[in-house]
Amino acid sequence: MEFELPPSLGVYGNEKIAKDILSRIWGKRGVFTCTVANTRTSTIPGVSDAGDTPELTMFTPAADAEILVSGKVSCMSGIPINPGGIPTPATLTKAALDLSGMPFFIVNGGCEIVPYVPYFDMGGKCGEKITTGRSVENVKEEYEKGYMLGEMLARAYDFVIISESCAGGTTTALAVMMAMGVLRENLVSSSSPNNPKELKSRLVAEALAAAGIGIGDLKDDPLKAIECVGDPMLPANIGILCGAAKSVPVIVGGGTQLAAVMAGAAVMHPELIGNFMQGTTRWLMNDPNSSMPRIMDSISPDIPIVYVNVDYGDSPYEGLQAYEWGFIKEGVGCGGASVGAIAESAGRITCADLVDRVHEIYRGIMGL
Amino acid sequence: MEFELPPSLGVYGNEKIAKDILSRIWGKRGVFTCTVANTRTSTIPGVSDAGDTPELTMFTPAADAEILVSGKVSCMSGIPINPGGIPTPATLTKAALDLSGMPFFIVNGGCEIVPYVPYFDMGGKCGEKITTGRSVENVKEEYEKGYMLGEMLARAYDFVIISESCAGGTTTALAVMMAMGVLRENLVSSSSPNNPKELKSRLVAEALAAAGIGIGDLKDDPLKAIECVGDPMLPANIGILCGAAKSVPVIVGGGTQLAAVMAGAAVMHPELIGNFMQGTTRWLMNDPNSSMPRIMDSISPDIPIVYVNVDYGDSPYEGLQAYEWGFIKEGVGCGGASVGAIAESAGRITCADLVDRVHEIYRGIMGL
Numbered sequence: 001m002e003f004e005l006p007p008s009l010g011v012y013g014n015e016k017i018a019k020d021i022l023s024r025i026w027g028k029r030g031v032f033t034c035t036v037a038n039t040r041t042s043t044i045p046g047v048s049d050a051g052d053t054p055e056l057t058m059f060t061p062a063a064d065a066e067i068l069v070s071g072k073v074s075c076m077s078g079i080p081i082n083p084g085g086i087p088t089p090a091t092l093t094k095a096a097l098d099l100s101g102m103p104f105f106i107v108n109g110g111c112e113i114v115p116y117v118p119y120f121d122m123g124g125k126c127g128e129k130i131t132t133g134r135s136v137e138n139v140k141e142e143y144e145k146g147y148m149l150g151e152m153l154a155r156a157y158d159f160v161i162i163s164e165s166c167a168g169g170t171t172t173a174l175a176v177m178m179a180m181g182v183l184r185e186n187l188v189s190s191s192s193p194n195n196p197k198e199l200k201s202r203l204v205a206e207a208l209a210a211a212g213i214g215i216g217d218l219k220d221d222p223l224k225a226i227e228c229v230g231d232p233m234l235p236a237n238i239g240i241l242c243g244a245a246k247s248v249p250v251i252v253g254g255g256t257q258l259a260a261v262m263a264g265a266a267v268m269h270p271e272l273i274g275n276f277m278q279g280t281t282r283w284l285m286n287d288p289n290s291s292m293p294r295i296m297d298s299i300s301p302d303i304p305i306v307y308v309n310v311d312y313g314d315s316p317y318e319g320l321q322a323y324e325w326g327f328i329k330e331g332v333g334c335g336g337a338s339v340g341a342i343a344e345s346a347g348r349i350t351c352a353d354l355v356d357r358v359h360e361i362y363r364g365i366m367g368l
Numbered sequence: 369m370e371f372e373l374p375p376s377l378g379v380y381g382n383e384k385i386a387k388d389i390l391s392r393i394w395g396k397r398g399v400f401t402c403t404v405a406n407t408r409t410s411t412i413p414g415v416s417d418a419g420d421t422p423e424l425t426m427f428t429p430a431a432d433a434e435i436l437v438s439g440k441v442s443c444m445s446g447i448p449i450n451p452g453g454i455p456t457p458a459t460l461t462k463a464a465l466d467l468s469g470m471p472f473f474i475v476n477g478g479c480e481i482v483p484y485v486p487y488f489d490m491g492g493k494c495g496e497k498i499t500t501g502r503s504v505e506n507v508k509e510e511y512e513k514g515y516m517l518g519e520m521l522a523r524a525y526d527f528v529i530i531s532e533s534c535a536g537g538t539t540t541a542l543a544v545m546m547a548m549g550v551l552r553e554n555l556v557s558s559s560s561p562n563n564p565k566e567l568k569s570r571l572v573a574e575a576l577a578a579a580g581i582g583i584g585d586l587k588d589d590p591l592k593a594i595e596c597v598g599d600p601m602l603p604a605n606i607g608i609l610c611g612a613a614k615s616v617p618v619i620v621g622g623g624t625q626l627a628a629v630m631a632g633a634a635v636m637h638p639e640l641i642g643n644f645m646q647g648t649t650r651w652l653m654n655d656p657n658s659s660m661p662r663i664m665d666s667i668s669p670d671i672p673i674v675y676v677n678v679d680y681g682d683s684p685y686e687g688l689q690a691y692e693w694g695f696i697k698e699g700v701g702c703g704g705a706s707v708g709a710i711a712e713s714a715g716r717i718t719c720a721d722l723v724d725r726v727h728e729i730y731r732g733i734m735g736l
């Protein structure tokens with residue numbers, strides 16, 4: 001009997017693989033991980049809206065981790081917001097984790113501002129601006145430790161979700177995918193509806209020039225591409241994905257940042273294709289200023305996208321409605337956690353359940 | 369119907385509580401953690417036999433973590449041995465984890481030599497010699513992060529096992545329990561059958577004097593006792609124990625080192641007594657040079673000891689037979705992991721199974 005998709009989920013790409021993976025994790029026990037990291041690229045004015053100011057973007061990953069683990073922020077005052085007060089997507093991630101009861105762990109890919117919570121250390125350090133052409137240290141160590149962590153998690157759970165909170169990460173992802181030749185034009189997303197595409201393209205061109213890399217030169221060496229023009233979230237997550245997917249299905253939770261992770265894994269371990277899929281949101285899929293589908297077509301026709309149909313259109317809170325206007329769209333694995341929660345509950349958790357819980361969390365952290 | 373103890377296990381102390389806890393975890397899903405840490409106390413000649421030389425004792429925790437995770441040692445050549453070539457008890461821990469399929473994680477309490485594996489970072493640092501009277505930094509942070517980790521693990525599993533690899537740790541445990549007044553004489557164990565009791569007692573007296581503490585002065589402040597004369601394994605493990613035991617049963621895997629953890633938890637969260645027990649080995653219980661029972665009587669009559677009856681007397685390998693002559697006895701949670709594996713398998717895993725698997729592991733790492 002063919003697997004029937006609940007109305008809470010949609011699929012793009014290879015539907016057969018998507019349904020095969022979903023059927024294998026339906027009603028099973030998953031684990032969620034969020035890899036937090038900093039890249040100084042996010043402090044270049046105009047690059048990242050994941051924070052109220054360029055400087056505050058450095059605090060966003062740690063604050064997101066603290067919200068997930070302890071429900072409150074210790075590393076800064078307030079919670080991470082985009083300019084204009086739109087709350088971090090960690091609110092949706094937390095809703096999905098709360099409703100499903102799914103265990104979750106924080107991974108430190110390399111933070112300048114470290115969260116005050118227990119996290120898996122990967123030996124990573126804060127990334128430099130990609131315009132240096134020497135962005136990330138300890139890439140091999142991070143990949144290897146990520147791989148071991150993926151194996152350890154796969155030992156304990158039926159499926160694994162990976163994700164990120166790394167401000168500035170769409171720019172670094174674009175640079176890595178250009179170095180690998182997966183992208184030849186700027187198709188990545190932004191947490192702002194006014195995606196600063198020209199600025200990002202210019203920085204990426206500068207970064208590639210500084211590293212002496214032409215488009216596609218590092219087709220076969222994603223770790224080298226990350227070392228030159230990436231961020232420290234990437235090698236840890238490629239490692240976890242590859243270490244886990246050899247034995248259990250993996251949901252790659254995120255948007256265009258995670259595309260660079262999938263592109264890397266597809267080169268390093270092509271035999272794993274068929275055992276992982278992207279988990280994201282309809283907001284990202286509907287973004288007119290990026291194209292997740294075109295990016296994935298370019299990486300592999302056999303890595304499907306499963307997206308959650310959460311809709312904040314009827315929310316009483318403007319900060320949440322803004323998601324419908326193109327703000328935020330993805331991050332902190334909100335899409336992957338939602339897809340995972342729906343799968344773990346065998347479809348019993350619905351989009352309406354998720355939105356109700358987001359409202360409770362939003363009221364709690366905003367003191368409403 | 370009363371819970372019936374399998375022949376693989378023995379109980380000391382409050383049998384009712386022991387059987388209650390065992391019945392609640394019987395056939396359930398547990399998770400094993402091992403907290404690795406260094407204290408420079410282990411480099412004082414004569415204190416620790418957990419390493420071939422005083423200097424090598426600093427490598428033992430990291431090497432133990434590497435054996436558990438990857439099955440091979442990266443941080444040094446060879447594997448941790450006592451002088452004379454007796455292999456680390458990680459061999460038995462690994463056997464229990466292998467047979468049960470139980471998930472396990474490494475916690476870094478504060479290492480000078482860090483293992484090349486993924487680990488939970490607790491914000492700890494290598495401990496100083498206790499004779500300084502200022503032994504451990506960041507004690508409160510380690511406790512708080514440990515507490516959060518305990519909560520996170522309890523969310524995901526039906527029971528939690530804590531343990532340690534920290535050379536020199538019986539001396540620091542003695543110092544902490546003297547500062548707390550739990551012990552007034554030296555009852556702690558040693559990995560050598562020739563327990564250097566006089567040296568340890570002298571160092572502890574020096575440490576207490578350096579810190580300006582009389583016996584029992586810090587009865588109500590275990591974290592302060594650890595800061596002065598303890599090691600960085602202790603606050604992380606007290607935290608994990610307290611964070612987890614408020615919702616699921618905890619097995620405290622270890623010998624006299626872990627007694628200091630239980631003494632601390634019993635003061636900070638006395639309401640948790642009844643939801644944790646010690647898990648150890650018959651080798652430790654039979655040690656003529658220490659007295660686990662007397663220590664536990666002093667901490668609380670309601671923290672039972674459950675020990676595994678593993679016997680290496682018929683082993684073809686002298687390095688393992690040495691356990692029967694009083695070497696090693698405990699460490700790396702070998703007793704707790706064994707008790708946990710037996711419980712998780714609802715008694716199907718026997719002592720004979722464990723010994724067979726230890727032989728395989730021993731042959732593998734010794735290249736026999």
